[in-house]
Amino acid sequence: MAEEKKQLTEEEKNKITEEKLRIRKLKKGIKVKESWQYRVFQVINVIIMVLICAATLYPFLYLVAQSFSSEAAIIKGQVKIIPVDFNLTTYKSVLSKGDFLGYYKNTILYAVFGTFFSVLFSSMLAYPLSKPQLRLNKFFVPFIIFTMYFGGGLIPNYILMTSLGLRNTIFSFILPGLIGTYYVLLMKSFFASFPHELEEAGEIDGLSKYGVFFRIVIPNSKPIIATMVLFYMAGYWSNWFNAFLYLEDRSKWPVAYHLRQIIIGAATSADPGAASQENMQIAANIKSCSMVLMAVPIICVYPFIQKYFVQGMMLGGVKG
Amino acid sequence: MTNEDSKIEVTESIEEITALSENESSENKPKKNRNDGFWRHMKKNWILYTFLIIPVVYYVVFRYIPMFGNIIAFRKYSAGGNIFGSQWSGFKYFKQFLGDPAFRRAFGNTLILNFSYLVVRFPLTLIFALLLNEIKWLPWKKFVQTVSYLPHFISMVIVAGMIKEVLSTSGPINSFLVSIGQQAIEFIALPEWFPTIFVASGIWQGLGWGSILYLAAIAGINPELYEAAKVDGATHFQQVLHITIPCILPTITTLLILDIGGMVGSGAAFEKVFLLYNPMTYETSDIVSTYVYRMGVYSGNYSYATAVGLFEGLLNLILLTVANFTSKKVAGESLW
Numbered sequence: 001m002a003e004e005k006k007q008l009t010e011e012e013k014n015k016i017t018e019e020k021l022r023i024r025k026l027k028k029g030i031k032v033k034e035s036w037q038y039r040v041f042q043v044i045n046v047i048i049m050v051l052i053c054a055a056t057l058y059p060f061l062y063l064v065a066q067s068f069s070s071e072a073a074i075i076k077g078q079v080k081i082i083p084v085d086f087n088l089t090t091y092k093s094v095l096s097k098g099d100f101l102g103y104y105k106n107t108i109l110y111a112v113f114g115t116f117f118s119v120l121f122s123s124m125l126a127y128p129l130s131k132p133q134l135r136l137n138k139f140f141v142p143f144i145i146f147t148m149y150f151g152g153g154l155i156p157n158y159i160l161m162t163s164l165g166l167r168n169t170i171f172s173f174i175l176p177g178l179i180g181t182y183y184v185l186l187m188k189s190f191f192a193s194f195p196h197e198l199e200e201a202g203e204i205d206g207l208s209k210y211g212v213f214f215r216i217v218i219p220n221s222k223p224i225i226a227t228m229v230l231f232y233m234a235g236y237w238s239n240w241f242n243a244f245l246y247l248e249d250r251s252k253w254p255v256a257y258h259l260r261q262i263i264i265g266a267a268t269s270a271d272p273g274a275a276s277q278e279n280m281q282i283a284a285n286i287k288s289c290s291m292v293l294m295a296v297p298i299i300c301v302y303p304f305i306q307k308y309f310v311q312g313m314m315l316g317g318v319k320g
Numbered sequence: 321m322t323n324e325d326s327k328i329e330v331t332e333s334i335e336e337i338t339a340l341s342e343n344e345s346s347e348n349k350p351k352k353n354r355n356d357g358f359w360r361h362m363k364k365n366w367i368l369y370t371f372l373i374i375p376v377v378y379y380v381v382f383r384y385i386p387m388f389g390n391i392i393a394f395r396k397y398s399a400g401g402n403i404f405g406s407q408w409s410g411f412k413y414f415k416q417f418l419g420d421p422a423f424r425r426a427f428g429n430t431l432i433l434n435f436s437y438l439v440v441r442f443p444l445t446l447i448f449a450l451l452l453n454e455i456k457w458l459p460w461k462k463f464v465q466t467v468s469y470l471p472h473f474i475s476m477v478i479v480a481g482m483i484k485e486v487l488s489t490s491g492p493i494n495s496f497l498v499s500i501g502q503q504a505i506e507f508i509a510l511p512e513w514f515p516t517i518f519v520a521s522g523i524w525q526g527l528g529w530g531s532i533l534y535l536a537a538i539a540g541i542n543p544e545l546y547e548a549a550k551v552d553g554a555t556h557f558q559q560v561l562h563i564t565i566p567c568i569l570p571t572i573t574t575l576l577i578l579d580i581g582g583m584v585g586s587g588a589a590f591e592k593v594f595l596l597y598n599p600m601t602y603e604t605s606d607i608v609s610t611y612v613y614r615m616g617v618y619s620g621n622y623s624y625a626t627a628v629g630l631f632e633g634l635l636n637l638i639l640l641t642v643a644n645f646t647s648k649k650v651a652g653e654s655l656w
Contacts, residue, residue: 038556045451049460052448053467056524059482062492066485077495125375128368135361140372144379150637152386153629154609155616159397160386179378209367230473238475241591245617256477263481264595284485291478302473303466310465310532 060295066288067091074284090289099250100258100290107254107294111236114174118232119225122179126187127213130194148181161246172246173254177235183228190224191217227309234298255294262287393627413627423628426611429604430586433593437519438579441530446572448527449534450560468528480595483521484508508596511604518592518605533575537568573651581643585636586610608632 061081066074067090068083078084094100125144129137152160157176166172194217202212218225243257262282362369393414396407417423448468455461471479485491487507494504507513545563554562565572582588590609597605608628616625 035555041556042454042456045454046460048451049455049464052527053464056467056471056528059486059524062486063482075490077490077492077498080492080495121375121378124371128371131368134365134368135358136369140376143376147379147383147387149640150387150633151383152389153626153633154612155622155626155629156386156389156392157382158617159389159392159622160382175382178382179375209371213371234473238477240475240477241594256475259475259477259481260595263477263484284488284490287481288485291481295474295478298473298475299470302470306466306469 060299063288063291066285067292069285071283071285090285091293094286094289094293100255100293102251103253103255103258104293106252107237107256110170110173110239110254111233113170114178114236115229115232117174118178118180118236119228122184122228122232123187123191123218123221123225124213125179126184127191127217129184130188130191132192144181144184158245167246168249168252170252173239173242173252174236176242177239180232180235183231187224187228190221194221223308223311226305227311230302230305230309233301237294237298255290259287259290259294262290390626390630390633392623393630395623397623397626409623413624414631417624417628417631422606423608423611425603426606426608427584430589430607431583432604433515433518433589433607434583434586436515437522437589438583440519441523441526442576442579444523445527445530446534449531449538450564452531452535453538453564454556465528468531470528471525472529474525476591476595479521479525480592483517483596487517509598509600511601514597514601514605517596518589521592533571534568537571538564541567570651574647577643577647577650578640581640582636584632584639586632 058081062079065079065081065083068086068088069079070085070087073079073084128134129141129144131137151157161167161172161176166175198216198220199212202216207215238256240254240256240260243252243254244260247253247257394408394410396409452461452464455464487493489504489506493507498504505513507517541564545567546559549559549563586593586607586609589607590613593605593607594610594613597610609632612625612629612632615621615628
């Protein structure tokens with residue numbers, strides 16, 4: 001069997017190289033026809049992409065510039081993209097104040113715990129759902145998918161959380177988004193293409209279903225696990241609304257909610273649930289500094305996981 | 321950080337795959353001794369089913385119970401009361417909010433914001449995907465992708481903060497306006513600017529991410545088609561027009577129809593509107609979900625707010641079903 005496969009692949013390789021040669025020849029033949037219009041288009045395309053990248057990155061750079069500038073320069077409107085009156089005092093003062101670090105610790109705690117349980121339970125749900133031989137999936141798959149299109153809405157969820165007595169606990173922050181149905185479906189399609197031979201080999205070696213799942217399936221599903229970790233982590237990291245609804249206790253706030261209070265304070269003090277007076281005079285450099293500190297971990301982690309999630313999204317969407 | 325349309329598209333394909341495999345497996349089995357077979361099936365597979373216990377309990381408690389909690393829309397519920405112990409009130413709250421100008425304004429704003437966002441976003445993401453696909457130098461393509469997907473992962477709080485900073489009276493846009501002799505504009509406080517801010521920031525955040533599914537569809541096109549076209553002497557532009565676009569047309573149609581189906585929903589826009597709006601701009605910025613929040617959580621009219629939310633949820637569900645049906649007829653693709 002194995003030898004046959006090898007031969008096949010060699011044949012395929014030959015085919016592929018032939019194909020490549022053919023394409024190269026074709027391309028050579030066409031290069032003459034590669035019109036000047038197309039070259040002009042390529043140049044314009046580069047310019048458009050540069051502009052898009054610049055427009056995407058500018059707000060980030062502006063925040064960074066503000067966070068290193070003095071307040072006076074910001075108010076005068078002198079800061080564009082390079083810090084004016086470069087200084088580190090903003091960072092020092094934000095980080096030396098106990099509460100910001102406290103919020104940051106909460107965010108890390110919530111994100112780590114939340115992500116762990118989210119990924120665990122999502123994969124435990126997705127794995128059996130990906131098995132076509134399980135008959136009850138005919139019920140369970142629509143059962144979870146329906147929740148994507150219709151739900152309880154804000155108020156019933158709010159009442160539920162309140163009547164369960166979970167307000168002001170970590171649970172009220174994590175539970176509302178513990179399992180994302182869409183993510184479960186992504187995982188399900190990944191597990192569906194998981195090589196059965198590996199699972200069978202595990203069972204022959206005497207592993208139970210749980211053993212197969214935790215010691216064979218999960219360790220061999222790095223792309224989807226990494227993607228899920230990023231998606232859930234980014235979700236918990238960004239979440240301020242659950243804190244806004246359920247966490248009155250300041251010592252439990254995540255950084256995102258603290259930021260919300262800072263940001264909303266200036267323009268909309270009459271807004272219900274808006275920040276108190278003390279937050280209204282927060283200077284732009286402090287705001288920017290807090291935003292930068294909150295965004296940095298995600299920005300640093302995301303490019304490394306990018307190749308995985310692009311794969312994952314393609315896997316699901318390729319058929320369309 | 322959700323992107324509704326990409327979700328929908330992917331779900332749909334996953335759905336069909338499972339539907340196919342399920343059909344196959346059920347056809348292979350004789351239907352006669354189904355009951356008998358069911359117990360044997362359970363005996364053989366019960367361990368796999370135990371994986372589902374915790375997640376399914378979670379779905380029941382945190383997804384289905386709130387769904388049935390919607391019942392308080394028909395009851396006189398007061399804070400701290402029992403969902404099932406209050407008096408029936410029939411459609412009283414529905415009549416009430418349908419007559420409320422604030423609700424009608426919120427409903428209209430939802431439609432306007434969703435519609436203008438769709439009209440701008442839809443062609444732009446498609447064009448962006450096509451342009452991205454024309455980049456031949458891979459590192460540059462990777463870089464553009466990395467940069468353009470990035471805002472999708474940034475918290476809405478930070479996005480809102482950025483918007484406020486960039487648009488503030490001392491921010492870069494106003495400094496530019498002043499430098500060319502115009503007056504500074506307090507964008508955030510002016511209702512006529514809200515839709516523009518909403519749409520523009522949505523594009524900024526979602527352009528790259530929205531193109532992923534198109535790129536995936538383009539990647540799935542058979543390269544032989546392009547070869548054949550080249551042999552026939554088609555230019556690049558002709559190839560895009562006669563191969564790429566027709567090949568991804570099902571994707572385009574499905575996404576478009578489903579986007580139209582999501583037109584009445586305001587859940588996805590909630591965070592941004594909630595962070596950016598203020599009483600000065602309610603006129604153009606207040607949407608159904610923010611209205612529900614103010615009526616319910618803030619003012620304590622739980623039943624009234626639930627009625628509004630339920631109304632929107634049901635309308636959304638109906639529209640989606642219609643859209644799904646249309647999509648099935650027109651493009652042969654559907655969610656369920």
